[in-house]
Amino acid sequence: MARLTINGKPYEFDVDPTTPLLWAIREQVGLTGTKYGCGIAQCGACTVHIDGTAVRSCSVPVSAAEGKKITTIEGIAAGDVLSKVQQAWLDHEVPQCGYCQSGMIMAVTALLQEKPKPTDADIDDAITNICRCGTFQQVREAIHAAAKA
Amino acid sequence: MTDTMNLNRRSFLIGSAAAGGGLMLSLTLPFLASAEANAAEAAHGIPPEVNAWVVIRPDDTVVVRIARIDMGQGTLTGLAQMVAEELECDWAKVTTEYPTPGENVARKRIWGDFATVGSRGIRNSQDYVRKGGAAARMMLIQAAANEWKVPAAECVAANSVITHRPSGRKTSYGKVSDAAGKLEAPKEVPLKDPKDWKLIGKSVKRLDTLPKLTGKQIYGADLKLPGMLNATIKDCPVFGGKLTSFDAAKAEGMPGVKKVLRVGDSAIAVVADTWWHAKTALDAIAVVWDGGENAKVSSASIAEMLKEGLSAEQAFVNNEKGNAKAAIVGAAKKVEAVYSYPFLNHATMEPMNATALYTADRCEVWCPTQNAEQALAVTAEASGLPIAKCEVYRLNPGGGFGRRSFSDYVAQAVRIAKEMPGIPVKLLWTREEDMLHGRYHPIMQAKLTGGLDSAGNLSGLHIRLSGQSIFASVHAAALVNGMDVATFQGYWPKGEASLEYTIPNLLIDHAMRNTHVPPGFWRGVNINQNAIFLECFMDELAHAAGQDALAFRRKLMKGHPQSLAVLNAVAEKGGWGKPAPKGHYRGLAHFRGFGSYIAACVEISVKDGNKVKIHRIVGATDCGHAVNPAQIERQVAGSFVYGLSALFEEECTVKDGRMEQTNFDSYDSMRIAQMPKVEAIVLPSGGFWGGVGEPTICVAAPAVLNAFFAATGKRIRTFPLKNHGIELV
Ligand code: FES
Ligand code: FES
Secondary structure (H helix, E strand, C coil): CEEEEECCEEEEECCCCCCEHHHHHHHHHCCCCCCCCCCCCCCCCCEEEECCEEEEHHHCEHHHHCCCEEECHHHCCECCECCHHHHHHHHCCCCCCCCCHHHHHHHHHHHHHHCCCCCHHHHHHHCCCCCCCCCHHHHHHHHHHHHHC | CCHHHHHHHHHHHHHHHHHCCCCCCCCCCCCCCHHHHHHHHHHCCCCCEEECCEEECCCCCEEEECCCCCCCCCHHHHHHHHHHHHHCCCHHHEEEECCCHHHHHHCCCCCCCCCCCCCCCCCCCHHHHHHHHHHHHHHHHHHHHHHHCCCHHHEEEECCEEEECCCCEEEEHHHHHHHHHCCCCCCCCCCCCHHHCCCCCCCCCCCCCCHHHHCCCCEHHHCCCCCCEEEEEEECCCCCCEEEEECCHHHHCCCCEEEEEEECCCEEEEEECCHHHHHHHHHCCCEEEECHHHHHCCHHHHHHHHHHHHCCCCCEEEEEECCHHHHHHCCCEEEEEEEEECEECCCCCCCCEEEEEEECCEEEEEECCCCHHHHHHHHHHHHCCCHHHEEEEECECCCCCCHHHCCHHHHHHHHHHHCCCCCCEEEECCHHHHHHCCCEECCEEEEEEEEECCCCCEEEEEEEEEECCCHHHHCHHHCECCECHHHHCCCECCCCCECCCCCCEEEEEEEECCCCCCECCCCCCCHHHHHHHHHHHHHHHHHHCCCCHHHHHHHCCCCCHHHHHHHHHHHHHHCCCCCCCCCCEEEEEEEEECCEEEEEEEEEEEECCCEEEEEEEEEEEECECCCCHHHHHHHHHHHHHHHHHHHHHCCECEECCEECCCCCCCCCCCCHHHCCEEEEEECCCCCCECCCCCCCHHHHHHHHHHHHHHHHCCCCCECCHHHHCCEEC
């Protein structure tokens, strides 16, 4: 039995403790905003926060997340009010296909918590997500816009 | 409906069947047919449509039907803009929906072609979707006029409101849409003059952004249906090989596993309650494969075969003028170079997937696809049911880039579901399966030989291509006397992918050398390698002639004003001919593909001889009409990321008949730190409709390579650059 707190809500389900957190979130909890892209911590599509830190959930077992605060893309808006990162993403029309963007937004949200006014170099170091559509130019613009908001 | 209309539609069906993939269809107003459909839909409580493209709800919401798929390229918004332009509706009230291919069949292909490939989402449907909007507007006005008992000519429409000019009476689209749907469609549907466009050409916001920011957007991989099970699959890693045997005993006892099954004669799948259970069980199964003869193939053996083609006697000739060989022999100076381009995987962010539900008399599939009509045909074939008993529902794709124009994964999902009747099964590939079973960018070598006269003018050019044909593999009927014309994309004597130089003696030919690796359409298709070959070689020639790379090109481009315009535009904005910042070097390239004219000027610096920083890329495109410039800019920048990721990092190599790269650790993709500043110039010269999603991809790589030569004096002719120790920083 695993006990997880996701987006402030408690969940309890029966799962092998070695199951990657990604698949527990997607399949046991049913939140599918967190994506599978590679399964080996390369692409960042599965990024969520554990206690405010961005992690690649495909490579973290459920057991390592028990008792901690997990936040997914579904948990960063306040009801209908988008987070400032989401709002910047909307204003700058960042997504193309959008598949990588949950992970991108979660990685950026964590970056801004740590460094509210990141430089381009900070962005280059912290944001290593893959986007096959190639939205990086808009991602960078939107990060700076969110930092100013 | 009249007989003429029936005849029109029939001739359309015949025309399209004969034309096959990739060709312009002889389409005749495919939107004339609503009264009949409305009767059927009313019975199901579906709001009636004005015509096949437009549904207007009583609250004035306008639903625009989109036949093509949006996989990120913005086509959905662009197509809606075109319908709305003619419809004169309130843009704020526009939403969209995808009709299904089954409906398209049932309604005699009223929406035309669903395939979203070849950068033709907009350019090949612009005419009839605009007519769809215009016809709907005319019918709405007519309905209002009928109600008011006034001539339609006295009424005008704007922003979803119809006004009777003499009396000032007004009504809204929502109020008359019911009546409009019952009217005969107009026979003559005039379109606006482009100079009167209000919405086309404007960077309106995309209609589909919000759900991509909140996790709410449902991609194929996210679909959940009641009672659904999950599956994953391994196909024989050697292309064309077979599944010999497997031991399912261990897997069958593992948690959640429902079934271990053979799929066709080459694959094994596990169906389980969750995908993670299915994957874990499949990994635990020892499988014996029989790769057959193909298991002997390697990258080295393929390269040998292509190398032989470079000097082979027989080759397909696509573009010939004068006598290139004689001109080169007699030239004052001869330049020769051999280039090669590797296999590439699309690596869409979302791996291949499809969900299928099979019962004895119906088969339904939910999937991301660029080719829904083909997916429907494949569903029918794999299920053994007639098309009328099958349906495909399109879900949002997490990228396509050409990979989702194939339906191999749909066939697999249906075969699995057929073993589990009545239960929906979602098949999701692992990234590893996706890397091992792509539809790869064709592999190609080229030998280029050029002759310069004593004044340094290019007197003769021979380009010999040797390598794989896509159409020989996927649609042999499109070959012309055995020749794959698409292989010559960008080198054609005329047409949408014409050679944009006038060279007195010219020969471009192709020694077709096909491999066992399945080729496919990879964003840009054959312009990727063809632009590198030609545009790097042009630089080599200019260098050999001791001339400036821009001046050398310009001399050969007198009869190509549109190409010259985009080349000049990037040269000017890129600062060509002016001193670059210290340590910065520039490179140029231009090309033509998918009807559009494109060019790039890059500025790079190189540290330690191998660390390349791209400071800026100025990219210009003349796509004729620019529907949404902001989205075009994103396609330009995005295509550069895709193309440069390949140039620096990516190749699929063959060992023992199978691909060696299995995930992003061995097949890397550009990150934000490596992203150059992209300055897009959109130069729509009007009068034609060119593609946007693909063409610009091909100019980034040769421009960078030419700049790399300027910086280091080194010509790199095989790719990716990582094989030469060169990295993008
Ligand atoms: S799916 Fe986790 S990093 Fe790619
Ligand atoms: S938006 Fe498509 S992968 Fe990033």
